[in-house]
Amino acid sequence: MLARTRLASLSATCGVRTPVARMATTTNIFHDYQLEGEADMQFVRSMGHTYEMGGDVCEMMLAANACGKGDDAEKWFEVWDALARKTQADAMYRIETNPVGAASAFMRASNYFRTSVFFLRGTPAANDRVKKAYSMCNEALATAAPHLDPPLMPATLPMRDGSFAMPAYYAKAKGPPVGLTRSPLFICLEGYDSELWDTIQMGKRAVSYGFNLLVFEGPGQGGSATPHDANTTLRHDYEAALSSAIDGAASVCGFDLDAGIIVCGSSLGGHYIARCALTETRPTAYIADPINPSLKLAVEQMLPPPLWQDVLSHEAPSTPKTRAAFEGLGVKAYHKLASRAQAHGIDVSQAGFAFPYFRESLKWHVDVADFEKLQVPLIMMSAEADTISGSGAAEALMPHIQKSPVADDCSLIPMASSEGAGLHCSLGARSLWWERAMDKLLPLLRKKLG
Numbered sequence: 001m002l003a004r005t006r007l008a009s010l011s012a013t014c015g016v017r018t019p020v021a022r023m024a025t026t027t028n029i030f031h032d033y034q035l036e037g038e039a040d041m042q043f044v045r046s047m048g049h050t051y052e053m054g055g056d057v058c059e060m061m062l063a064a065n066a067c068g069k070g071d072d073a074e075k076w077f078e079v080w081d082a083l084a085r086k087t088q089a090d091a092m093y094r095i096e097t098n099p100v101g102a103a104s105a106f107m108r109a110s111n112y113f114r115t116s117v118f119f120l121r122g123t124p125a126a127n128d129r130v131k132k133a134y135s136m137c138n139e140a141l142a143t144a145a146p147h148l149d150p151p152l153m154p155a156t157l158p159m160r161d162g163s164f165a166m167p168a169y170y171a172k173a174k175g176p177p178v179g180l181t182r183s184p185l186f187i188c189l190e191g192y193d194s195e196l197w198d199t200i201q202m203g204k205r206a207v208s209y210g211f212n213l214l215v216f217e218g219p220g221q222g223g224s225a226t227p228h229d230a231n232t233t234l235r236h237d238y239e240a241a242l243s244s245a246i247d248g249a250a251s252v253c254g255f256d257l258d259a260g261i262i263v264c265g266s267s268l269g270g271h272y273i274a275r276c277a278l279t280e281t282r283p284t285a286y287i288a289d290p291i292n293p294s295l296k297l298a299v300e301q302m303l304p305p306p307l308w309q310d311v312l313s314h315e316a317p318s319t320p321k322t323r324a325a326f327e328g329l330g331v332k333a334y335h336k337l338a339s340r341a342q343a344h345g346i347d348v349s350q351a352g353f354a355f356p357y358f359r360e361s362l363k364w365h366v367d368v369a370d371f372e373k374l375q376v377p378l379i380m381m382s383a384e385a386d387t388i389s390g391s392g393a394a395e396a397l398m399p400h401i402q403k404s405p406v407a408d409d410c411s412l413i414p415m416a417s418s419e420g421a422g423l424h425c426s427l428g429a430r431s432l433w434w435e436r437a438m439d440k441l442l443p444l445l446r447k448k449l450g
Contacts, residue, residue, distance in 0.1 A: 029058060029061040029062065029065065030061060032065040033061065033064060033065060034065070034068055034069050034070075035064055035067065035068075035069060035070040036069045036070060036071070037070070037071075038070075038119075038335075039067065039069065039070020039071065039076070039119075040070065041423060041424070041427065042070075042115070042118050042119075043060075043064050043070070043115075044423060044427050044428040045427045045428075046060065046111055046112075046114075046115045047060055047428065048427050048428045048429075048430050049111050049198075049201045051205075051430050051431060052107075052201045052204045052205065053104055053107050053108075053148075054107050054108060054110070054111045054201050055108050055111050055112075056108065059083065059087075063079050063080055063083050063112075066079045067079050067080075073119035073120055073123075073335075076116070076118075076119050077116050077117060077119070077120055077129070079116075080112050080113075080115045080116035081112075081113070081116040081133070083112045084109050084112035084113040084115075084116055084133075084136070085109075087105050087108050087109040087112060088105070088106065088109040088113075088136070088140060090105045091103075091104075091105030091106040091109060091140070091143070091144075095143070099147040100147055102143075102144070102147065103143075103144035103145075103147035103148055104144075106140040106141070106143050106144035107140070107141070107144050107148075107197075109136075109137075109140045110136075110137045110138075110140040110141050110144070110197040111197070111201075113133045113134075113136045113137040113140065114133065114134070114137045114195065114197060114198060116133055117129060117130045117133040117134075118193070119335060121193065121335075121338070121339035121342075122334065122335060122337070122338025122339030122340075122341070122342055122348055123338065124348060124349045134195060134222065137195060137197050138195070138196065138197070138222075140197075141169075141196060141197045141200070142154065145169065148171075150171045150172060150173075150174065150207060151171065152169040152170070152171050152200065153169065153170055153171065153253075154167070154168070154169055155167075155168045155169070155170055155248070155252050155253055156168065156252070157216055157244060157245050157247075157248030157249075157252055158244065158248065159219070159240065159241065159244045160240065160243065160244045160247065161240070163219070164218075164219045164232060166216045166217055166218055166219075166241065166244065166245060166248075167196065167216065167217045167222070168196075168214060168215060168216035168217070168245070168248070168253075169196060169200060169214075169215050170212065170213060170214045170215070170249075170253045170255075171204075171207050171212065171213045172207075172212050173207050173210050173211055173212050173213075174210075175210055176210045177209055177210035177211065177442055177445065178210070178442070179442065179445075179446040179450055180210070180260075180445060180446065180449055180450060181450075182256065182259035182260070182449075183210055183211055183212050183259060184211055184212070184259050184260030184261060184262055184284065184445060184449065185211065185212045185213075185214060185249055185255050185257065185259065185260065185261050185262070186203060186206035186211035186212065186213050186214070186262045186264065187214045187215075187216075187242075187245065187246070187249070187261065187262065187263045187264065187283075188200075188202060188203035188206075188213070188214070188215045188264050188265075188266075188269075189218075189238075189242070189263065189264065189265035189266070189269035189272050189273070190215075190217060190218065190221045190222070190268075190269060191265075191266055191267030191268040191269050192267060192268040192339070192340055192343065193339060194221065194222075194266075194267070194269075195217065195221070195222040196215060196217055196222060199215045199266075200213075200215050202266055202425075202430070203215055203264065205430070205431075205434045209434070209438055209442075211262070212255055214245065214249050214253065214255070216241075216245045216248075218234075218235070218238060218241035218242075218245075219232050219233065219234065219235050219241065220232055220233045220234030220235065220343045220344070220345075221234070221343075233343065233344055233345035234343045234344050236275075236363040236364045237275070238272040238275055238276060239272075239275055239276045239279040239280050242263065242272070242276045242280055243280050246261065246280070246282055246283075249261075257282065259449070260284040260445060260448070260449045261282060261283040261284055262283060262284060262285050262286070262287065262441065262445075263276065263280075263283045263285075263286050263287070264286070264287040264288075264289070265286075265287070265288055265289070266289045266425045267289075267388070267389065267424065267425055268292075269288075269289075270288040270289055270290045270291050270292040270389065271292040271293070271294075271295060271364060271366075273286050273287070273288035273291065273378075274288065274291055274292060274293040274366045275366055277374060277376055277378055278366065278370055278371070278373070278374065278375075281375050281376055283376055284376070284377070284444075284445065284448055284449065285376065285377045285378070285379060285409075285441060285444055285445070285448075286376055286377070286378045286379070287378075287379045287380075287381065287437060287441070288378065288379070288380050288381065288394075289380075289381035289383075289425050289426070289433075290380070290381060290382060290383060290386055290389045290390075290391075290393055290394060290424075290425070291378075291380045291382075291393050291394050291397055292389050292390075292393055293365070293366040293367075293368055293371075293393065293397065294364070294365045294366060294368075295361045295364035295365065296361045296362050296363075296364060296365040297365070298361075298389075298390065299311070299358050299361040303329075303358070306322070307322060307325055307326065307329075310322045310326075310355075311355070311358045311359055311362070312362075315359070316355060317352065317355055323352060326352045326354050326355040326358075327351040327352040327354075329354040330348075330351060330352055330353050330354040331351075333354070337353070337354055337357060338353065340357065341353050341354070341356070341357040341360075344356075344357060344360045346360070368396070368397055368400050369400060371397055371400040371401050371404060372400050372401075372403040372404050373404060373405075374401060374404035374405070374406055374410070375404075375405065375406060376406065377406050377409035377410055377444055377448075378401065378406075378410045378411075379410070379411045379413065379437065379440050379441060379444075380394035380397070380410075380411065380412050380413065381394075381413050381415060381425075381426065381433065381436075381437065382394040382395065382412055382413065382414050382415060383415045383421065383422050383423060383424060383425065383426050384414065384415060384416050384417045384421075384422035385417045385422035385423060386422070386423070386424045386425075387424065388424040389424060394412050395412065398410075398412055409444055409447075409448075411440045413436050413437065413440060415429065415432070415433065415436070419432065420432075421433065
């Protein structure tokens, strides 16, 4: 009866009209699922955080069902924002008397706030709501952090050049991984639309394996759905951010870097890994999911040859025909491009914003031949059906890595669709991801550090 009452309350909060009697079994909840396309994938992403206390399955299914096919961004926001606010209110109610329970609810609320605005990112008219949702997500995380096990501790890591103070959280392991005498540091890098909470959830399992954890937000990340000033737009030379974070891990957080450093990047973080692995040699190993040496090549493959030639040759579309083509691209691919363009400091309220975004991609390129000089072991996760970053990049890179001095210590780990692990960053199969990544990483660390 209590479960049915709670489901009825959630139905009212989320606008679900399904009778309470039908909600009595999870079979009916899953039967009503209709999400398609990007909405389906983003829901799997959000649902995947249930592994690490980031959601409850049935309340998330009720919210998903209230969104229909997920093709209405305003409805999506309304449903997930309502669930986020209800969950946050529950957390605030119990914070004084049940702080552990409150922390659990705050972590769920963070997920739901982040999820609510995913399809509003890059829409200038929605900037205030997006900023508010990110703020609420961060506030909930900050309130939960000291009550988690282990607790998350906040820190600020300065960039070496003084241009930006990077917000961060870190956690300490209770003991080292099996076969090691000290706990190495596991650093997680954010992607295009990640923020601290999301990246903590992706990396938190490291602590249970015996690693200390550090998650930081580099320039232009976190609020990447909203405009930034010149000092907080995304940087292609992300090795500057990682090197500064490693410095701060020792000077601010007090970690012993000699115990070992592992750096893991997902989504756009996989491109950052491709850059950093060739320039920042202090880490013991890198993990990329997926490896993505070149955004430039991805854009080149997206555009017809005449449009790509215009990107290469001109600062702006050179003819009325190409101008119209780029303006059309901006409209057709708006939700995929606009939030990313904003993170680069591009005004997406202007027609044709896609052109300067594509021009920016020219900087985001690493020559695959450079991996023949790789000095740090690299583990590459390769999801079979990755429709965002594309599949096959790791396989294409391996012949070059095999010529490097660390070839014997590098690995490619396929993640198959047949086992539910084929989506971008193996969303929805994170337990399997960790098991396989550790199968390769732990013996490597025993060899290098043991």
